[in-house]
Amino acid sequence: MNSEISPTAPAASSSTVDESRLRMLWREYAERRGAVVALIVCVVLLAAAILAPIIAPQNPYDLSVIDIFDSRLPPGSVNPAGFTYWLGTDGQGRDMLSAMIYGLRLSLFVGVLSGLLAISAGVTVGLIAAYAGGAVDALLMRVVDFMLGFPAILVALILLAVLGQGVDKVIFALVMVQWAYFARAVRGTAMIERNKEYVEAAISLGLSRPRIVFGHILPNCMPPIIVIGTMQIAHAISTEATLSFLGLGLPITEPSLGLLIANGFSFLLSGLYWISVFPGLLLLVTIFSINIVGDRLRDVLNPRLQK
Amino acid sequence: MTTASAETPILEVRRISKRFARTPDFAERLAGMFGAKFDARVVHAVDDVSLAVKHGEVVGLVGESGCGKSTLGRMVAGIIPKSDGELYFEGAESAMWNAAQAQAAQLAVQIIFQDPMSSLNPRKRVRDIIGEAPLVHGMVARDAIADYVSDLMLKVGLDPGYKRRYPHQFSGGQRQRIGIARALAVKPRFLVCDEAVAALDVSIQAQVLNLFMDLKDAFNLTYLFISHDLGVVRHLSDRVAIMYLGRIVEMAPTTELYATPNHPYTRALLEEVPQVGTGKRIYSVVKGEIPSPLNPPPGCHFHPRCPHAMPKCAIEQPALKQVAPGRFSACHLNDQN
Ligand SMILES: Nc1ncnc2c1ncn2[C@@H]1O[C@H](COP(=O)(O)OP(=O)(O)OP(=O)(O)O)[C@@H](O)[C@H]1O
Ligand code: SF4
Ligand SMILES: [Mg+2]
Numbered sequence: 001m002n003s004e005i006s007p008t009a010p011a012a013s014s015s016t017v018d019e020s021r022l023r024m025l026w027r028e029y030a031e032r033r034g035a036v037v038a039l040i041v042c043v044v045l046l047a048a049a050i051l052a053p054i055i056a057p058q059n060p061y062d063l064s065v066i067d068i069f070d071s072r073l074p075p076g077s078v079n080p081a082g083f084t085y086w087l088g089t090d091g092q093g094r095d096m097l098s099a100m101i102y103g104l105r106l107s108l109f110v111g112v113l114s115g116l117l118a119i120s121a122g123v124t125v126g127l128i129a130a131y132a133g134g135a136v137d138a139l140l141m142r143v144v145d146f147m148l149g150f151p152a153i154l155v156a157l158i159l160l161a162v163l164g165q166g167v168d169k170v171i172f173a174l175v176m177v178q179w180a181y182f183a184r185a186v187r188g189t190a191m192i193e194r195n196k197e198y199v200e201a202a203i204s205l206g207l208s209r210p211r212i213v214f215g216h217i218l219p220n221c222m223p224p225i226i227v228i229g230t231m232q233i234a235h236a237i238s239t240e241a242t243l244s245f246l247g248l249g250l251p252i253t254e255p256s257l258g259l260l261i262a263n264g265f266s267f268l269l270s271g272l273y274w275i276s277v278f279p280g281l282l283l284l285v286t287i288f289s290i291n292i293v294g295d296r297l298r299d300v301l302n303p304r305l306q307k
Numbered sequence: 308m309t310t311a312s313a314e315t316p317i318l319e320v321r322r323i324s325k326r327f328a329r330t331p332d333f334a335e336r337l338a339g340m341f342g343a344k345f346d347a348r349v350v351h352a353v354d355d356v357s358l359a360v361k362h363g364e365v366v367g368l369v370g371e372s373g374c375g376k377s378t379l380g381r382m383v384a385g386i387i388p389k390s391d392g393e394l395y396f397e398g399a400e401s402a403m404w405n406a407a408q409a410q411a412a413q414l415a416v417q418i419i420f421q422d423p424m425s426s427l428n429p430r431k432r433v434r435d436i437i438g439e440a441p442l443v444h445g446m447v448a449r450d451a452i453a454d455y456v457s458d459l460m461l462k463v464g465l466d467p468g469y470k471r472r473y474p475h476q477f478s479g480g481q482r483q484r485i486g487i488a489r490a491l492a493v494k495p496r497f498l499v500c501d502e503a504v505a506a507l508d509v510s511i512q513a514q515v516l517n518l519f520m521d522l523k524d525a526f527n528l529t530y531l532f533i534s535h536d537l538g539v540v541r542h543l544s545d546r547v548a549i550m551y552l553g554r555i556v557e558m559a560p561t562t563e564l565y566a567t568p569n570h571p572y573t574r575a576l577l578e579e580v581p582q583v584g585t586g587k588r589i590y591s592v593v594k595g596e597i598p599s600p601l602n603p604p605p606g607c608h609f610h611p612r613c614p615h616a617m618p619k620c621a622i623e624q625p626a627l628k629q630v631a632p633g634r635f636s637a638c639h640l641n642d643q644n
Pocket of ligand 1: 352370
């Protein structure tokens with residue numbers, strides 16, 4: 001009877017189980033060089049955003065260090081004090097590089113925080129819909145369809161027009177336009193998981209509903225949440241940039257990448273390209289890298305979903 | 308539980324039924340709005356079944372695919388509610404249970420599933436799969452849970468050294484043992500084994516069946532053993548019930564059922580029992596199509612396939628009647644002689 005005691009599974013010692021699982025995922029992910037580069041870019045950008053006060057040559061919010069006579073200097077200019085503006089200065093004499101690092105910090109903060117809040121809201125709604133079923137499910141999904149029926153940017157514009165400017169309001173608007181994506185995706189996955197026998201086993205073991213939904217079903221819905229979450233962060237960053245560009249997003253005192261682009265836009269025709277183009281490029285690289293990472297995560301995590 | 312005596316069955320169902328309403332899909336609802344008639348068809352997955360299981364007994368439940376075996380097993384295990392009928396655990400009817408009794412009955416009856424992969428949560432380690440419920444229910448203290456899990460793993464033939472692993476790192480037979488340990492962890496008295504070995508290799512099947520029998524004595528268990536295969540059930544069961552399209556058509560002590568089957572359906576099943584050890588799994592062994600449970604034949608459900616069918620069989624449903632001491636059969640042939 002004990003003849004099959006020793007598992008035929010890989011002979012890993014039990015402490016490395018978790019690690020080898022992650023390592024397997026990583027090896028698969030790393031098969032695409034481009035995805036690895038994109039991930040490195042994301043990590044560098046994130047680190048730059050977090051460390052902005054330390055690494056930025058100048059504090060763009062500190063008016064005392066900004067000299068209006070240094071305004072509109074082209075990239076590589078050196079001011080009389082010996083300070084080099086590697087990416088030039090903007091209309092107020094701010095160091096573009098510093099402004100961009102701080103802008104990135106704000107853009108990522110808004111994108112990631114609104115993404116996380118939207119995930120929490122969407123996942124809760126999706127799980128409730130899937131587990132409750134029936135009328136609750138029908139009602140919640142109608143609301144989701146309704147939300148997804150409008151273009152995100154339009155909803156956000158209307159919300160901000162009503163609420164006014166501010167980081168908190170932008171985040172609120174972004175959560176409002178994003179949560180429904182998560183709700184729909186999570187509901188779909190949870191419906192499949194709910195019918196699996198491990199859920200029936202949990203019912204038979206007398207476990208409570210919240211424990212089954214959040215402790216058993218939710219962890220199995222993580223792959224799509226991670227993938228959509230990544231994509232939605234990129235989406236939120238670009239939506240915020242659009243809103244700020246249109247003058248409805250963040251206040252002028254807290255310039256995100258979108259606002260920097262907008263500020264430089266009027267100079268573009270007079271040949272002062274750097275004020276607008278550099279933040280634009282940074283925004284592009286950021287969104288592009290996040291999307292590539294998200295794409296690769298989708299490929300890597302999906303086969304596991306079907307197993 | 309005041310009425311419990313030595314003779315009280317540990318578990319009994321009386322005239323229990325389960326109906327699944329097929330909910331109309333979107334296209335049908337749309338068609339309905341334009342006046343098309345949609346017949347809200349109902350599947351009688353389990354239709355008026357009565358069954359009593361004594362302490363320590365092993366009852367086999369056999370029938371072809373879709374006859375309602377799993378549905379009956381799930382109702383018994385408290386996973387899905389019944390549509391009709393009564394369910395008794397140790398003499399107490401489910402409608403009369405207070406919260407504590409309901410919880411006790413829920414834990415006392417556990418189920419082992421066919422697919423050892425989908426029945427284990429792939430995101431949980433073995434120690435959590437086995438240890439979660441007893442911990443949550445306060446059956447075992449937190450500092451004692453590690454030993455408790457190790458002990459259970461040993462008892463089902465698993466090496467406790469692997470308790471930090473995930474289900475996908477085990478073989479099919481080992482996974483089934485994990486499922487068994489998980490059920491045993493809440494100290495059940497009654498196990499529903501739903502095709503518990505059907506997905507395993509033949510060589511492993513025998514090992515797991517032996518494990519069930521060892522555990523029966525060690526843990527004082529009673530079994531409802533569900534299978535589509537009369538051969539598997541024969542060596543384990545004290546009694547066998549044969550199901551056809553939601554109804555029990557014959558019930559008898561094992562030796563008598565195999566020696567002198569009464570119902571024509573049982574006889575047909577027995578003629579086609581696959582040879583032990585060939586590993587052939589035949590799901591529909593009797594000539595003719597299994598009728599759709601959405602639209603079962605009137606009278607005796609078996610009449611379109613029965614070689615002895617008479618005019619009466621298509622009209623009148625035969626009742627499950629005692630044909631000899633301890634033997635029951637639902638066939639009009641028994642009324643004639
Ligand atoms: N949740 C459900 N909703 C609707 N119909 C169901 C549901 N569960 C089972 N049925 C139907 O009830 C009938 C009996 O199903 P059940 O799973 O109990 O059969 P079974 O005897 O276990 O068959 P198998 O050998 O295939 O496991 C089938 O016709 C099935 O389609
Ligand atoms: S009742 Fe009639 S049709 Fe049904 S099994 Fe008996 S003889 Fe066959
Ligand atoms: Mg079944």
